[in-house]
Amino acid sequence: MESIVNYYQMIDEGSRFSRNSRRIEFLTSTYVLNQILPQRAKILDVGAGTGVYSFYYAERGHKVTAVDITPKHIDEIKNRSDETKLEVKAYVENATDLSRFESETFDCVMCFGPLYHIIDDTERDKCLKECLRVLKSSGHLAIAYINKYSIIPMLTTRTPQFIRPSVVNKVINNGVILDGDEDCFWTDAYFTSPKEIEGLLMNYGVRTVDHVGTDGISHTIQDSIDNLGENEFNTWLDYHFQTCRERSILGISSHGLYICQKN
Template sequence: MDKVVNYYDLIDEDSRFSRNSRKIEFLTTTHVLNDVLPQQAKILDVGAGTGVYSFYYAERQHEVVAIDITPRHVSEIQKKCNEKGIELKAYVENATDLSRFDTESFDFVMCFGPLYHIIDGDDRNTCIRECLRVLKKGGHLAIAYINKYSVIPMLATRDPKFIRDGVIDKVVNQGVIVDGDADCFWTDAYFTSPNEIEGLLMDFDVITVDHIGTDGISHTIQEYVDKLEETEFNFWLSYHFQTCREKSILGISTHGLYICQKR
């Protein structure tokens, strides 16, 4: 995971939701989770980045613990805690090892980044197993993933030199790109599909609660969504909320969110 840490050391993760086409993912995720979360829940934010979700829920009186594999991110969270006067614990940890935390100690677990970058199947299973271990019975796990069917359309609008057989095979058939490889357009990354993510979680005997496309096609057509004025964007957001569970839109959404309940 060193390559992933090095990548995030170089980018401004804090600005990720600054544009219309990107913040729709955050707005949709919180819109959905607010209907599932119990009042004053104890939440573990696995792969918290610089803490955008952690602070959102801590400011709403939930008890939040954040972990991230990138030390700079954790330092930024701790700095913001001091600036905002918010009590929020943050640790440098790997999503595949949550041994710092006791079994069944959280009401809700958010895993919003790790699956993007865990390229080994056994490690992905370990990540999910650990998230469920620290979750109380009846608690909820929300897992974000990148939909492989959205990637090639996105590349066509951003970096068409990667539209070639090798990249298509790695994304659609293998589901993995590796940093340093000639066909790598990001860093170590894992791509899956709505059906595959549901099948993966069913192996853990959980109860499906919800499954949504958190940005629909907004990320793919970002040039147009970013130009929408506030009123227009609010109408677009309303349309998106009404359609984000539609199977055809879920199938092309850049980011997906699967929510399940531990038996």
């Protein structure tokens, strides 16, 4: 995990949703969750980053706790909480160990980042079990993942030097890239597919509630989306909301969001 912490210590994660092509992921995730969350829910934001989702829901009267493995992110959340007077409790924690929290504490657990970077099957199992443990019975777990089928098209538009058989094999067949490897275009990362994420969660006895492609192809064609005017962007967003559950769109979306209910 050291390489991941170092990576996020260096970048400006807080600006991730500043462009329209990236903001669609946020707008879709909140659009879907807002249809499910009860009023004044207790929410755990696991892998909260700088707290974009945490503060969005705190502003709407929910009781939010944020955890992240990167100390800089937690410092930013605490500072913003002090400045805005919005209460968001924040702790430096690993998503694989949520022992700080008692079982069946939260109405909703948002796991919007950790799965991207847990490259070990055993650690991934710990993460999912911990998220479900702290979730109340009938509570909702929302898990974001990066779709393996979107990676090569995205690399083609941005860093074509990585378009080679070894990279395709690692993304499609292994689902993992390792920091420091010659084929690594990011940091330690785990990629999966819509079908695989559904199969994985079925092992935990949950009930599927929703499954959407949170950015469709907006991330892949980012320049075109970013250049849209306000009216055109809103039309694109409406189109996206209407089609984000379509399996063919879900199959190429850069980010997916799987929501399930604890039995």
